[in-house]
Amino acid sequence: MAVAQSNGSRTITALVHDRPGVLARVAGLFRRRGFNISNLVVGHSESPGLSRMTFVVEGDNYVVEQVAKQLYKLIDVVRVNDISAENIVARELALIKVAATPQNRAAILETAAIFRANVIDVSPGALIIETTGGEDKVDALLQLLKPYGVREIMRTGRVAMARGAAATGSGRAEPQRTDKSAPDTEVVP
Amino acid sequence: MRLTGGQMVCAALLREGVDIAFGLPGGAILPLYQTLPEYPGLRHVLVRHEQNAGHAADGYARATGKVGVCIATSGPGATNLVTPLATAMMDSVPIVAITGQVPRAAIGRDAFQETDTTGITLPITKHNYLVMSAAELPATLKEAFHVARTGRPGPVLIDLPRDVQTERAEFDYPDDIRMRSYRPTLEGHAQMIKRAARLIRDAERPLILAGHGVLISGAMAELRELAEKAQIPVITTLLGISAVNEDHVLSLGMPGMHGWAHNNWAIDRADLLVAVGMRFDDRVTGRISSFAPNAKVVHIDIDPAEVGKNIRVTVPIVGDAKRVLHALAREVEPAVRTEWLQEIDRLRDEHPSYRIRESDGLLPQYVVRELSDATEGNAIVVTGVGQHQMWAAQHYRFTEPGAWLTSGGLGTMGFEVGAAMGAAMGRPDKTVWSIAGDGGFQMTMAELATIVENRVPVKFAILNNNHLGLVRQLQDLFNDGVRVASGYSGNPDFVKLADAYGVWATRVTERGQVRQAIDDAMAHDGPALIDFMVEPEENVYPHVPAGESVAEMLEGPAPEGERAWR
Numbered sequence: 001m002a003v004a005q006s007n008g009s010r011t012i013t014a015l016v017h018d019r020p021g022v023l024a025r026v027a028g029l030f031r032r033r034g035f036n037i038s039n040l041v042v043g044h045s046e047s048p049g050l051s052r053m054t055f056v057v058e059g060d061n062y063v064v065e066q067v068a069k070q071l072y073k074l075i076d077v078v079r080v081n082d083i084s085a086e087n088i089v090a091r092e093l094a095l096i097k098v099a100a101t102p103q104n105r106a107a108i109l110e111t112a113a114i115f116r117a118n119v120i121d122v123s124p125g126a127l128i129i130e131t132t133g134g135e136d137k138v139d140a141l142l143q144l145l146k147p148y149g150v151r152e153i154m155r156t157g158r159v160a161m162a163r164g165a166a167a168t169g170s171g172r173a174e175p176q177r178t179d180k181s182a183p184d185t186e187v188v189p
Numbered sequence: 190m191r192l193t194g195g196q197m198v199c200a201a202l203l204r205e206g207v208d209i210a211f212g213l214p215g216g217a218i219l220p221l222y223q224t225l226p227e228y229p230g231l232r233h234v235l236v237r238h239e240q241n242a243g244h245a246a247d248g249y250a251r252a253t254g255k256v257g258v259c260i261a262t263s264g265p266g267a268t269n270l271v272t273p274l275a276t277a278m279m280d281s282v283p284i285v286a287i288t289g290q291v292p293r294a295a296i297g298r299d300a301f302q303e304t305d306t307t308g309i310t311l312p313i314t315k316h317n318y319l320v321m322s323a324a325e326l327p328a329t330l331k332e333a334f335h336v337a338r339t340g341r342p343g344p345v346l347i348d349l350p351r352d353v354q355t356e357r358a359e360f361d362y363p364d365d366i367r368m369r370s371y372r373p374t375l376e377g378h379a380q381m382i383k384r385a386a387r388l389i390r391d392a393e394r395p396l397i398l399a400g401h402g403v404l405i406s407g408a409m410a411e412l413r414e415l416a417e418k419a420q421i422p423v424i425t426t427l428l429g430i431s432a433v434n435e436d437h438v439l440s441l442g443m444p445g446m447h448g449w450a451h452n453n454w455a456i457d458r459a460d461l462l463v464a465v466g467m468r469f470d471d472r473v474t475g476r477i478s479s480f481a482p483n484a485k486v487v488h489i490d491i492d493p494a495e496v497g498k499n500i501r502v503t504v505p506i507v508g509d510a511k512r513v514l515h516a517l518a519r520e521v522e523p524a525v526r527t528e529w530l531q532e533i534d535r536l537r538d539e540h541p542s543y544r545i546r547e548s549d550g551l552l553p554q555y556v557v558r559e560l561s562d563a564t565e566g567n568a569i570v571v572t573g574v575g576q577h578q579m580w581a582a583q584h585y586r587f588t589e590p591g592a593w594l595t596s597g598g599l600g601t602m603g604f605e606v607g608a609a610m611g612a613a614m615g616r617p618d619k620t621v622w623s624i625a626g627d628g629g630f631q632m633t634m635a636e637l638a639t640i641v642e643n644r645v646p647v648k649f650a651i652l653n654n655n656h657l658g659l660v661r662q663l664q665d666l667f668n669d670g671v672r673v674a675s676g677y678s679g680n681p682d683f684v685k686l687a688d689a690y691g692v693w694a695t696r697v698t699e700r701g702q703v704r705q706a707i708d709d710a711m712a713h714d715g716p717a718l719i720d721f722m723v724e725p726e727e728n729v730y731p732h733v734p735a736g737e738s739v740a741e742m743l744e745g746p747a748p749e750g751e752r753a754w755r
Contacts, residue, residue: 017370020319025311032312062497069494075316075336078370 009038010064010084011160013169014053015045017076025074026053035059035067039157050078054159081169083160088168090160094138095120096129099149108148115141126151192360194323194353195221198287199228201330204362207258208232209249209614211242211607215262217302218289220354222260234614234643236607237635239266243273244607244633245614246284250277251594252569252612252619254407256338257282262289264302267348268309272601274344275313279598280428281401283342285333286314292352293321306348315343321350323358331363340373341492342405373491377508377516385463385487385504386520392461392485394529395421398444398473401428401597402466402490402510409433409590411514412465418518420526422533424452426467428597431587435566441533445473447579450540450731453739455533456481465489466510469499470598471736479738489513540744542731543583551700553577553652553723557584560622560650563707567592568620569612573605573629576658579729581624592619603632609647610640620648620711627653627680637690640716648710649692649718654725655680662728666743683720694718 016022023042030037039056057067068080100108100122108127112119117131131141138155162168192200198221202210209232214222225233236242239261246257261270267288277284291300307319316336318329329347337345389395403412409432416423416439423433424441433440444452456462462484467473474480477500485503488496489510496505506513545554557580560568566588572578572595587593594612596604609623630651640647660675687694693713697706697720710717732743 021307021311024308028311066494066498069498073492073494075368075371 008058008060010057010059010082011088011090011158012055012057012064012067012071013081013083013160014055014071014077015047015079016051016053016074017078018044018049018051019076022051022074022076025076026071029070029074030067033066033070035063041157041159043159054157056158079169083162083169086169087163088160089163090134090158091132092135092138092158093130093132093156094142095152095154096131096142096145096150097126097152098129098145099125099151100127101125104148108145111141111144117141190360191357193220193224194320194326194349194356194358195224196227197323197326197358197360198330198349198354199224199231200360201327201334201362202258203228203230205330205334206255209234210258210260211236211245211249211611212260213237213239213242213262213266214260215264215266215289215302217263217291217351218260218266218287218349218354219262220351221287221289221349233260234639236639238633239269240272240603241607241610241633241636241639243270243284243286244276244601244604245611245636246286247273247277247282247604248571248594248608248611249615250282250284250611251608252591252621253615254591255283255615256334257284257611258287259284260287262302263291263306264304266302267304267306270346271309271313272599273607274310274346276596276599276601276604277344278313278315280596281342281405282344283337284344285337286344286346288346288348289354290319290348290350293350294352296350306346310346313344314346315341317346317348319348319350320353323353323356326353326358327360327362328366331366332368335366335368336371340371341402341490373509374493374507375491375509375512377489377506377513379516381504381506382513382516382520385506385517386522388461388485388487388504389419389421389463389517389521390524393526394455394459394532395419395461395463395526396455396459396484397421397423398426398462398464398467399423399429399432400426400465400467403429403432403514404591405466406491406510408465408511408514411511411518413437415463415514415518415521418523419521420524420530421463422455422530424448424456426470426473426597427582427595429467430582431590431593434588435586436588443582445470446475446733446735447583447729447731448473449537449542449583450742450744451533451536451542453731453733453742454536454540456484457739458532459484461485461487463487463489465514466491468495471499474499475733476736476738479740489517540731542744546746548724549700550724551698551703551722553580553654553721553727554584555700556650556652556697556703556721556723557581557624559703560624560707561585563704563711564620564622568622569594569616571595571605571609571612571621571623573625574600574602575626575628576654576662576727576729577624577626577652579659580652602626602629605629606633606636609649610636610643610645613645613647614643621646623647623649625649625651626658627651627655627677627683628657630683631680634686637687637692637716641691645716646714647716649716650707651683651718651720652723653680653683653720654723654727656725658727659729661726662732665726666728666732667734683718687718692716692718694720696720696722698722
């Protein structure tokens with residue numbers, strides 16, 4: 001199930017050198033340029049020495065293009081792709097610790113089963129439920145679990161990949177394409 | 190060959206063609222310094238403050254086109270490099286800065302003189318490195334110089350823990366380097382160049398906006414060829430000044446906040462802007478929504494992130510200015526644009542910004558014009574930031590490319606001292622004039638000692654108005670004349686001060702003394718300083734208020750008792 005792109009939210013992936021400080025460079029870039037990211041995931045890629053980052057950026061074409069171009073300027077960044085327009089699968093993983101009593105445990109397990117979520121820890125007072133899916137699925141499960149008392153939530157954030165045999169981002173955005181939505185900066189300090 | 194980390198730095202600098210490094214030692218960089226005597230081909234210039242080592246490396250780089258090098262110790266040494274690194278970053282100047290760091294085992298423990306130098310300089314360097322073993326150092330040094338000087342140039346910092354400087358490893362300096370994640374685009378897209386040529390053919394009122402990128406890529410001849418063939422007048426941004434000979438009939442001078450009024454009006458009427466190696470800074474555009482409302486835009490820049498960043502672009506061309514302009518000049522058709530050139534001449538007649546007011550007093554503009562005449566427009570001119578900078582930009586007529594060194598993007602007061610020193614050491618064949626303000630000069634004047642020690646023949650022209658002049662001007666024009674913290678009542682006697690350092694100096698208070706003083710300063714074999722006591726309340730015109738459109742431009746002083754006229 002592909003995650004519907006929420007209003008103004010775009011998925012960008014970046015292949016980066018796995019070096020100390022690369023996350024600080026990327027995070028610092030987003031902060032000082034005023035880019036609004038709602039989600040950032042980093043992990044090893046298929047190539048040794050390279051990591052793949054997935055960002056969810058809030059903004060229009062102008063913002064996404066600037067994000068991509070500014071990321072490219074970082075020496076450690078190998079490739080940037082705006083994959084929002086591609087046919088992608090996007091998933092996140094969430095761990096949810098929910099309060100459970102002998103009386104309601106069965107009901108919670110039933111809810112988890114409907115969502116095909118796994119119970120990965122059981123203790124006298126609580127359960128930990130693991131679920132994988134799009135943000136909306138995780139949100140929906142959370143809504144249903146809230147009445148029981150959600151103690152802790154840990155969400156990984158979105159990771160995404162193109163469907164089919166082609167590599168993610170192979171229809172990659174040209175960093176030098178014509179910009180149609182430059183900002184109209186009325187206030188200049 | 191096995192070398193220590195410190196030896197590797199020296200050996201690499203020599204391999205990169207560096208003959209001079211500016212710096213100031215301290216504990217954490219001492220092992221590197223102690224190896225300097227083994228490398229007599231590498232001249233070290235001991236400064237009085239690390240900031241000026243950075244500015245000197247910057248001035249050296251801008252004046253020679255080579256990479257400038259500065260060295261500082263950890264902690265305060267490194268933090269003192271923040272301003273010059275940010276200056277170089279904004280103006281795309283290639284610098285390699287080498288800083289000492291506390292020993293590896295002490296990193297992260299708040300050791301004496303420890304700062305997170307790579308963290309602090311992350312947003313103000315093109316790239317930086319914390320080198321944790323001597324074995325990595327040769328490749329890192331090679332990469333640092335490569336990154337600094339290629340693509341859109343910029344400062345690169347290498348942070349070296351003290352024990353890495355003493356650690357031994359094999360020194361195998363690579364001749365070449367290929368980086369998977371850094372490959373600047375040099376050739377412009379052929380299709381885009383064709384489209385740009387068509388836009389130029391169809392345009393009736395085209396303008397070229399030439400920026401620093403033209404000078405950096407050495408595209409002056411190509412720029413001139415394009416301008417002449419297609420008959421396009423050339424406006425040069427603050428950092429693009431000297432990219433065309435200012436005596437050329439198609440050279441229009443500077444646009445923007447303090448640019449010539451006719452240029453701002455020409456941009457307002459233009460139907461095509463061909464922007465080359467410039468980035469539509471807010472000082473150029475004013476209010477974006479009112480900027481060049483009738484113009485399509487061809488934007489040529491080596492940095493793709495600049496294209497489309499501030500204004501909408503019709504034809505983007507990412508590439509090296511020299512190569513793109515060469516291709517574009519071949520592609521365009523010869524044109525005659527008599528009407529447009531006449532219209533610009535009319536604008537110039539209607540808005541005579543070059544005119545300075547009648548006065549018996551010592552006008553700063555007059556001093557700059559005399560300097561321009563006395564040096565025949567071919568001195569290297571270095572400035573600080575403020576009124577004197579704008580007057581120098583407006584009234585010095587540059588006839589040679591790359592002779593204008595100023596802190597444009599960051600606007601660093603005090604740049605004029607260290608940068609002039611570095612420029613003069615890099616170009617001993619040229620006369621170097623530092624046009625300074627009394628405010629900025631006092632920020633960095635300690636380097637007079639370095640200048641004397643090294644017999645650097647820099648000539649200083651202080652346009653002394655006992656004010657932070659541009660601040661005073663803003664307060665007078667836009668803050669009802671309420672002057673807060675913009676006047677100096679206790680400036681030192683700059684002539685005596687220079688004398689104390691052993692710098693030849695004189696004071697000028699009247700128009701009639703200007704030329705003689707300039708000639709005397711140039712005749713003096715060594716550093717010299719002239720304290721020009723200029724009209725303290727002279728304003729820079731034109732003045733487009735920040736964030737306003739060309740229609741709000743103030744073009745000259747107000748008649749008695751009135752607001753400045755439009």
